Amino acid sequence: MVQFEANFDGLVGPTHNYAGLSYGNVASQSNAQDASSPKQAARQGLQKMKALADLGLVQGVLAPQERPDINTLRRLGFTGSDAQVLEKAFREDPVLLAACCSASSMWTANAATVSPSADTQDGRIHFTPANLTNKFHRSIEHEVTGRILGQVFADERYFCHHQALPANEYFGDEGAANHTRLCADYGRSGVELFVYGRSAFDLSQPAPRRYPARQTLEASRAVARLHGLNDDTAIFILQNPDVIDQGVFHNDVIAVGNQNVLFYHQEAFLDTAAALDEIRRKLPDTELHFIEVPTTEVPVLDAVKSYLFNTQIVTLRPGHMAIIAPSECAETPSVKAYLDKLLTLNTPIREVHFMDVKQSMRNGGGPACLRLRVAMNEAEHAATNPACLMNEALFGRLNQWVDRHYRDRLSLNDLRDPALLLESRSALDELTQILQLGSVYPFQR
Numbered sequence: 001m002v003q004f005e006a007n008f009d010g011l012v013g014p015t016h017n018y019a020g021l022s023y024g025n026v027a028s029q030s031n032a033q034d035a036s037s038p039k040q041a042a043r044q045g046l047q048k049m050k051a052l053a054d055l056g057l058v059q060g061v062l063a064p065q066e067r068p069d070i071n072t073l074r075r076l077g078f079t080g081s082d083a084q085v086l087e088k089a090f091r092e093d094p095v096l097l098a099a100c101c102s103a104s105s106m107w108t109a110n111a112a113t114v115s116p117s118a119d120t121q122d123g124r125i126h127f128t129p130a131n132l133t134n135k136f137h138r139s140i141e142h143e144v145t146g147r148i149l150g151q152v153f154a155d156e157r158y159f160c161h162h163q164a165l166p167a168n169e170y171f172g173d174e175g176a177a178n179h180t181r182l183c184a185d186y187g188r189s190g191v192e193l194f195v196y197g198r199s200a201f202d203l204s205q206p207a208p209r210r211y212p213a214r215q216t217l218e219a220s221r222a223v224a225r226l227h228g229l230n231d232d233t234a235i236f237i238l239q240n241p242d243v244i245d246q247g248v249f250h251n252d253v254i255a256v257g258n259q260n261v262l263f264y265h266q267e268a269f270l271d272t273a274a275a276l277d278e279i280r281r282k283l284p285d286t287e288l289h290f291i292e293v294p295t296t297e298v299p300v301l302d303a304v305k306s307y308l309f310n311t312q313i314v315t316l317r318p319g320h321m322a323i324i325a326p327s328e329c330a331e332t333p334s335v336k337a338y339l340d341k342l343l344t345l346n347t348p349i350r351e352v353h354f355m356d357v358k359q360s361m362r363n364g365g366g367p368a369c370l371r372l373r374v375a376m377n378e379a380e381h382a383a384t385n386p387a388c389l390m391n392e393a394l395f396g397r398l399n400q401w402v403d404r405h406y407r408d409r410l411s412l413n414d415l416r417d418p419a420l421l422l423e424s425r426s427a428l429d430e431l432t433q434i435l436q437l438g439s440v441y442p443f444q445r
Ligand SMILES: NCCC[C@H](NC(=O)CCC(=O)O)C(=O)O
Pocket: 017, 018, 019, 020, 021, 022, 025, 028, 029, 102, 104, 107, 109, 110, 135, 138, 177, 249, 250, 363, 364, 365, 366, 369
């Protein structure tokens, strides 16, 4: 049966803003307090989705979360009408209000970990929403994320949904941003690389000193168990703690894989040789391309600034791949020079496409952060909610929807505006009809 990889991008929500909430994520911290443009952000995201669909790839869209999250604010002790809750939170703890307004669910690489049916014991696609415990504003995503995934991938014959891991730092899980699958063909069983930043129970393992390691070994192992992966399929790799301390808060800021290609920075892993050996051993019949980018050509800080590795490597036809890079890569001289050279290296990567996702980049989210990969076959594709699959008509409809509901400009001061809450809810109410999601949001239940 034909197998391919589909990408499900997060639609940027109407409250997109820059609040500096992600300690350890350099862009989030350095753009804190700037005004944002939710409309531009959503349009940039839709353009990327359309561009990938136009390349012939299956492209899906995942709905954003309900924000401001009034329920969480009430749970934290703010009372009165919705407007009063917003106003009290703004006066007492504006950072908390911003956390409850973040549009961070746009980065669907953190929505869940997904294992395709070719790898799992029961032959279904498995999903585990990420608990995202390390950042409060992200830890309030997983419940609704699970509901949305359940509506997009509803057929239990093909899809199996797990609960998020226990919400505790021991099991800190950031989803597919720390997970890459290598394989000969999407439909053949592959190896799934789980990259973690520290061990919660074994403190003798190296760990970063400055910035947090968001993903633990214990979380990665639990997800692999839940998905029914065996020892031949799962590989656990320790991220280099030094790069976490330089702003590499997820592995997808320093490495990306697709089929038989692993594209990574020389400093990405603590023990690269051992990791590559294990991959070779577990994929013995596959011609693998390990493309290592040396520090002398691209320093870690340039990789972090440009998001060279937060690119999407997509297969356009057998053996012919394109790399989808943020426009910042074209503007960073060392990275642009490397990408020019990459096309001459005789690897499957033959094309580079630059995309403008600046609104997201300024919060530390590149093209790869914005998408959740689901490798699937035709039957699984046919069982996916068709209203969430990108095409000309949906692209037009969603752009009109954005134009009608989104603001051009948003600053942190606007988050207390009760009109923003009403605008967001009416936008999302309409969106659940467009995407045929039923009642996934708290305000609809
Ligand atoms: N995979 C990319 C995730 C980026 C995300 N940024 C943020 O949440 C920034 C939000 C803010 O600072 O307003 C994060 O760090 O988890």
